Amino acid sequence: MNINILIDRINDAAASNEALLLTNEEVKVLSKDVGKLRQVPVYSMDQLSALIDAGVIKTQPMVKKA
Numbered sequence: 001m002n003i004n005i006l007i008d009r010i011n012d013a014a015a016s017n018e019a020l021l022l023t024n025e026e027v028k029v030l031s032k033d034v035g036k037l038r039q040v041p042v043y044s045m046d047q048l049s050a051l052i053d054a055g056v057i058k059t060q061p062m063v064k065k066a
Contacts, residue, residue: 001026
């Protein structure tokens with residue numbers, strides 16, 4: 001089993017709106033290949049502005065140090 005086959009199975013299940021049961025081996029393959037990946041959101045200035053306006057992101061006024 002390789003990661004590409006496993007990702008294809010996951011995508012097929014998602015496209016069909018079906019559950020997917022993974023074997024112990026498949027879980028290990030998935031953990032080894034993508035287990036350390038993290039998603040970092042990247043926003044445009046317009047998106048940041050909208051999130052600030054909505055109160056999702058809290059900001060503090062900048063204070064000039066003397």
